[in-house]
Each structure stands twice: as C-alpha cells, then as structure tokens.
Amino acid sequence: MRTPLLTSTVARGSDGRYYSTSRPGSSQSTSSSTSTASTEKENVRHGVDPEEAKQAKKTATGQAWLRLFRLARPEYRLLGGAVGLLLVSSSVTMVVPFSMGKIVDIVTSAQGTIPFGLTPGQMFAGLGAMFVAGAVANAGRVMLIRTAGQRMIARLRRQIFGRIMSQDQGFFDRNRTGDLVSRLSTDTMVVSKSITNNVSDGLRASISAAAGLGMMIYVSPKLTGIMLGIVPPIALWAVFYGRYIKRLSRRTQEAVGELTKVSEERISNVRTVQAFSREAHEEARFDVEAQRIFGLAKREALASGLFFGGNGLAGNLALLAFLGLGGRMVMRGEISLGDMTSVMMYSAYVGSALSGLTSFFSEVMKGVGAGSRLFYLLDRAPEVDRNEDGIVLSRSQLQGAIRFDGVGFRYPTRPDVAVFQGLTMEIAPGSRVAIAGPSGKGKSTVAALLLRFYDVHEGRILVDGHDLRAVNLASWRSCVAMVPQDPILFAGTIRENLLYGNPQATEAEIIAALQRADAWHFVERFPAQMDTYVGERGVSLSGGQRQRIAIARALLARPRVLILDEATSALDGTRERRVLDALDALEDVTVITIAHRASTLRRSERIFVIGDDGSVVEDGSYAQLLANEDGYFHHLMAAQAAEHRE
Numbered sequence: 085m086r087t088p089l090l091t092s093t094v095a096r097g098s099d100g101r102y103y104s105t106s107r108p109g110s111s112q113s114t115s116s117s118t119s120t121a122s123t124e125k126e127n128v129r130h131g132v133d134p135e136e137a138k139q140a141k142k143t144a145t146g147q148a149w150l151r152l153f154r155l156a157r158p159e160y161r162l163l164g165g166a167v168g169l170l171l172v173s174s175s176v177t178m179v180v181p182f183s184m185g186k187i188v189d190i191v192t193s194a195q196g197t198i199p200f201g202l203t204p205g206q207m208f209a210g211l212g213a214m215f216v217a218g219a220v221a222n223a224g225r226v227m228l229i230r231t232a233g234q235r236m237i238a239r240l241r242r243q244i245f246g247r248i249m250s251q252d253q254g255f256f257d258r259n260r261t262g263d264l265v266s267r268l269s270t271d272t273m274v275v276s277k278s279i280t281n282n283v284s285d286g287l288r289a290s291i292s293a294a295a296g297l298g299m300m301i302y303v304s305p306k307l308t309g310i311m312l313g314i315v316p317p318i319a320l321w322a323v324f325y326g327r328y329i330k331r332l333s334r335r336t337q338e339a340v341g342e343l344t345k346v347s348e349e350r351i352s353n354v355r356t357v358q359a360f361s362r363e364a365h366e367e368a369r370f371d372v373e374a375q376r377i378f379g380l381a382k383r384e385a386l387a388s389g390l391f392f393g394g395n396g397l398a399g400n401l402a403l404l405a406f407l408g409l410g411g412r413m414v415m416r417g418e419i420s421l422g423d424m425t426s427v428m429m430y431s432a433y434v435g436s437a438l439s440g441l442t443s444f445f446s447e448v449m450k451g452v453g454a455g456s457r458l459f460y461l462l463d464r465a466p467e468v469d470r471n472e473d474g475i476v477l478s479r480s481q482l483q484g485a486i487r488f489d490g491v492g493f494r495y496p497t498r499p500d501v502a503v504f505q506g507l508t509m510e511i512a513p514g515s516r517v518a519i520a521g522p523s524g525k526g527k528s529t530v531a532a533l534l535l536r537f538y539d540v541h542e543g544r545i546l547v548d549g550h551d552l553r554a555v556n557l558a559s560w561r562s563c564v565a566m567v568p569q570d571p572i573l574f575a576g577t578i579r580e581n582l583l584y585g586n587p588q589a590t591e592a593e594i595i596a597a598l599q600r601a602d603a604w605h606f607v608e609r610f611p612a613q614m615d616t617y618v619g620e621r622g623v624s625l626s627g628g629q630r631q632r633i634a635i636a637r638a639l640l641a642r643p644r645v646l647i648l649d650e651a652t653s654a655l656d657g658t659r660e661r662r663v664l665d666a667l668d669a670l671e672d673v674t675v676i677t678i679a680h681r682a683s684t685l686r687r688s689e690r691i692f693v694i695g696d697d698g699s700v701v702e703d704g705s706y707a708q709l710l711a712n713e714d715g716y717f718h719h720l721m722a723a724q725a726a727e728h729r730e
C-alpha cells in the first residue's frame with residue numbers, strides 16, 4: 085500500500101512563492117475532470133470499449149459472414165472430408181424410409197417382389213451392409229468435424245491470447261479482464277462451433293429437407309400434398325416457439341454470467357467485504373440476482389413444458405390425421421401400405437430438417453456476433469507500436485542516459501486531463517535520481533512512460549539519444565526493470581517468481597539477488613525455502629516480503645535502468661536502508677526512484693519535483709532543494725513533516 089504522507093497540496097501564491105496547504109485530496113483541475121467523468125461513466129455504463137463499438141458499426145453482417153468462413157480455411161481438408169462423408173450418411177438415411185416402405189409391401193402382400201431379383205436374405209443383408217456403411221460414414225463425419233472444430237478453437241485461442249498480450253495499456257484500461265477471458269474461452273468456441281458442427285448440421289438438414297420432399301413427391305404426390313398442409317405449420321410453430329424459449333434461455337445465461345462476474349470479484353476480495361462487515365449486504369445482493377435468475381428460469385421451465393407437451397400432441401395429432409387420410413387412400417387402393425409408411429417417415433424427416441435449418445441460421449448469427457468480438461481483437465493494432473525493426477538496444481552497450489524532452493501526456497481513457505505538459509528531465513547514465521511530488525501528479529506515470537506502456541503525446545523520451553519510439557520495444561524492455569508500488573507475484577513458488585525475471589538464472593544468482601534485496605534471511609527460514617508457494621497474487625507473503633521478492637526478481641533481470649516505484653514503502657527504516665545500500669552498490673545501473681519518504685529521497689543525487697502543472701518545477705539535490713525555503717519541495721517536505729507530527 086502507498087504511504088499517504090504527501091496528501092497535502094502545495095499551492096503557488098499570488099507572489100509566485102509556494103505554500104503548503106493542509107487541504108486534503110488532489111488539486112486536479114475540476115473543469116476538466118467533470119468532462120472526463122462523463123466520458124468514463126459512458127464507458128462504464130455500456131461496459132464496452134467505445135473503440136470496439138465504433139468498429140462493430142462499420143462491419144456489415146455479410147462481411148462478417150465471409151470472414152467467419154474464411155477463419156475455417158485451414159480446416160478445409162477436414163471439413164471437405166466431413167462433407168463427403170455427410171453425403172454418404174445422408175444418402176443412407178434418406179434410403180431408410182423408402183426401404184422400409186418396400187419391406188412393408190413385400191411382407192404384407194403376396195405379389196410383392198424384391199427389386200433386382202434378390203432373395204429376402206440378400207435384401208436384408210444388403211440393407212444391413214448399407215446401414216453399416218452409413219454408420220461408419222456418420223462416425224467419420226462427427227470425428228472430422230469435431231477435430232476441425234477443436235483445431236480451430238486451439239488456433240483461435242492461441243492467436244487471441246497473443247494479440248491480448250501484445251496490446252498497449254490503454255486497451256487494458258478500457259477492457260475488463262473477465263470480458264477478455266470470456267472471448268478467449270467462450271467466443272472462440274461459439275465461432276468454431278458455428279462454422280463446423282453447425283454448418284455440417286445445416287447441410288445435413290438441407291439435404292434431408294430437399295431429398296425427403298423429393299422422395300415424398302416421387303412416392304405419392306397426393307399424400308405429399310396433404311402432408312404439406314399439416315407438417316409445415318407445426319414445424320413453423322415449433323420454430324417460433326423454440327426461438328422464444330431460446331431467448332429466455334439466453335437471458336438466463338446472461339444473468340448467470342453477470343452473477344458469476346460479480347461473485348468472482350467479491351470472493352476474490354473477501355477480505356475487504358469482511359473488513360467492512362458487508363457480508364450480509366453482499367448476500368442480499370447475491371440473493372436478488374439469484375432470485376432474478378430463478379424467475380427467468382421458471383418462465384423458461386413453463387415455456388419448455390408447454391413446448392414439449394405441445395410438440396408431442398401436435399406430432400401425434402398429425403400422425404392421426406395422416407393415418408386417417410393415408411389409411412383411406414390405402415383402402416381405396418390409391419397407394420400401397422408401404423408407400424404410406426415411406427411418406428410418413430419422410431415427412432417426419434422433413435419436419436425435423438426444417439426446424440434444424442432455422443436453428444442453423446440462428447447459430448450462424450451467434451457465430452457472427454462472437455466472431456466480431458474476436459475480429460476486433462485480431463485486427464487491433466496496439467497503439468504502442470512494438471517496432472520490431474527499430475534500433476536494437478543491448479544490455480551490454482546501453483549507457484542508460486535518459487531524457488524527457490518537453491513531454492506532454494494524457495491517459496487514453498481521460499483524454500481531457502493532461503498529466504504532463506512540457507515535462508523535461510535529464511537523467512545521467514548510471515546516476516541515482518528520484519521523482520518527487522504530491523500524490524496523483526504523475527510520478528508513477530513517469531515509470532509507465534519509460535516502459536512505454538503508453539506513448540507520449542508531445543515531446544519525446546530519449547534513451548542514449550534515441551527516441552524511444554524508434555527503438556525495438558522488446559530490446560529496450562529487456563534493459564529495464566521496474567518494481568511497482570504494489571508488486572504482484574504469480575501464484576507459484578518463490579523460485580518460479582524469481583525466474584520470471586531471468587529464466588536462465590543459476591541457484592547462486594538467485595540467492596545473491598535475494599540477499600541484495602534483504603529477502604534471503606526470511607526465505608531461508610520458510611520450511612520449503614524457495615519452493616514456498618506464495619498464493620494467488622502473492623497474498624501469503626507480507627507486503628514488505630512481497631516488495632523484496634519483487635526487488636530480487638528485478639535484480640535478477642540484470643537491468644541497466646532500474647525503476648523503483650515506492651518499492652520499499654512497506655519496509656521499516658532499517659530494512660529499507662539495507663535494501664537501498666545494496667541498490668546503491670549496483671554498478672552501471674541508472675536507478676530512478678519514485679518516493680515520498682525523506683529518508684529515500686535524501687539518498688538520490690538529484691530529485692525532480694513534479695508540480696501541479698504537470699512539469700518539473702524544481703530539481704537538484706535534496707540539500708539544495710530543501711535550502712530553498714520558498715521552493716515547492718521545501719513546502720512539500722514541510723507539509724509531510726507536519727503530518728508526521730500530527
């Protein structure tokens with residue numbers, strides 16, 4: 085946690101001198117923050133990245149369809165094979181009613197003749213063999229389709245994850261983690277299913293509907309005419325009512341999704357909930373949501389009951405009508421019993437194929453929706469260009485001279501608030517400098533800009549004379565290490581976390597880094613030592629322990645520029661001194677410390693003080709700055725000392 089020592093502000097009086105004031109809170113300009121707040125509220129309310137919404141509007145559905153099918157291109161072979169097998173299995177399926185009709189005729193009439201002069205045994209064996217072939221083709225089709233689908237899911241997930249990892253921080257400021265994860269897990273699945281399983285089912289339904297209808301007409305045009313009066317209305321009813329149920333079920337799913345997101349957040353922050361005794365409140369909130377889901381699910385249950393009951397009844401009534409009308413035709417000798425059986429079976433096939441076809445369209449539309457969410461990620465070029473072809477900086481050659489040259493910067497989510505304006509700083513190679521200033525004035529932003537999490541809007545940042553934007557980003561980042569204010573460790577062991585900074589580090593190097601960061605003595609005392617599991621985000625370590633492990637991790641990366649953002653704030657004076665002494669002993673490393681505490685600031689060769697206008701208002705050594713009694717820094721320190729005394 086950040087030490088709230090400099091919450092007081094420093095104001096410039098009408099005489100141009102600086103005064104410390106004990107007014108709490110930030111002195112950010114109010115007019116600009118009002119308009120920013122409205123932009124932010126908009127974003128939060130819709131829960132969508134406005135940039136994505138804009139792009140989605142531009143994309144026509146037709147284009148999205150095409151693109152969706154293009155995604156399946158690498159799977160064309162498997163899908164082609166599956167379509168071939170589908171034709172085989174569908175042909176077999178479509179022959180079934182016809183054969184059944186023939187068999188009925190053969191076994192019920194004395195004159196029935198077996199086609200091709202076959203014996204009954206041969207006929208049954210032939211049909212059996214054909215069914216086996218159909219079954220094998222069907223099994224093959226399902227395997228090919230599923231394999232193609234899974235390959236597509238794996239490929240998409242890999243691509244999407246890669247794209248997410250390479251995005252700039254502005255993107256992460258706008259998008260919620262839960263939403264990105266659901267794109268990775270659910271949307272990839274929906275997209276893949278919609279063009280593999282679903283296309284195969286749609287194709288099968290089309291073949292069934294067309295061939296079934298053709299065969300019905302071939303067997304008995306009159307009975308087909310009668311059936312066409314009965315089956316389509318029932319199928320249509322089933323389709324529309326089915327859609328209504330689907331809508332209900334989607335709403336339930338969405339409500340469950342929302343509940344999952346909220347409960348996940350509350351459970352992962354259960355300490356805060358318990359600390360504020362808000363358990364009952366959270367339970368009540370959860371209960372409201374759970375009741376809402378139950379209400380929706382109850383409606384769905386009622387509707388489903390009606391649907392299935394109604395479907396069964398409609399099916400049976402249709403059958404009755406069919407038997408009545410068809411039976412009369414058989415009695416009049418207009419058609420054979422076998423033909424009536426065939427038409428009855430075909431009409432059942434056609435009915436189910438029709439409803440299959442409508443669900444095909446709605447599934448493809450679902451795929452288009454999920455696809456557009458993926459396309460946005462696949463297409464989004466990070467605002468911070470990684471500049472792979474840029475100047476490559478090597479750790480062995482980098483001097484570590486840094487210059488902020490008239491830097492202007494606004495966060496992408498708050499374009500109305502300028503954090504920096506004309507910020508200029510010159511940091512000599514291998515020096516120890518500090519950034520000071522009141523809370524919320526952009527000290528951590530300096531670190532974010534140095535790591536190029538964001539690009540500056542005006543001016544430039546130079547490293548050894550190169551504009552950071554012209555440098556290969558990965559090469560620069562491999563020269564820099566940062567220990568953030570509240571370092572996060574990965575759920576894993578201490579060793580795994582340390583190796584994250586340098587996977588090649590030897591055991592001796594790891595221990596040396598831990599010693600430098602004053603962490604070895606406590607790690608050594610853990611029963612599992614470096615194999616101690618640190619818990620999710622490192623929660624099973626104290627704040628100070630986490631900070632020191634993070635410092636060791638940064639040291640292991642052997643940086644030429646080290647940024648410490650309040651990296652020792654959780655340590656007591658003695659421990660902090662030990663860590664800072666060890667860091668001071670680092671050779672050929674430029675160390676930039678962001679700090680509030682006088683004890684930390686005092687050690688720096690030069691301090692840059694960021695003022696209210698987002699620029700450096702003063703710089704110099706601690707002693708020089710403090711000596712200027714009218715200066716900003718002097719008043720900042722005075723305010724801090726006054727707060728200490730209180």
Ligand SMILES: Nc1ncnc2c1ncn2[C@@H]1O[C@H](COP(=O)(O)OP(=O)(O)OP(=O)(O)O)[C@@H](O)[C@H]1O
Nearest residue numbers: 257495497498503522523524525526527528529530
């Ligand atoms: N990701 C972000 N998106 C939008 N605004 C941000 C973001 N991060 C910080 N800010 C805003 O930028 C300003 C500077 O923040 P920064 O964290 O750099 O301040 P700081 O000087 O390090 O403060 P502190 O001493 O409290 O840590 C603040 O007004 C803050 O609200």
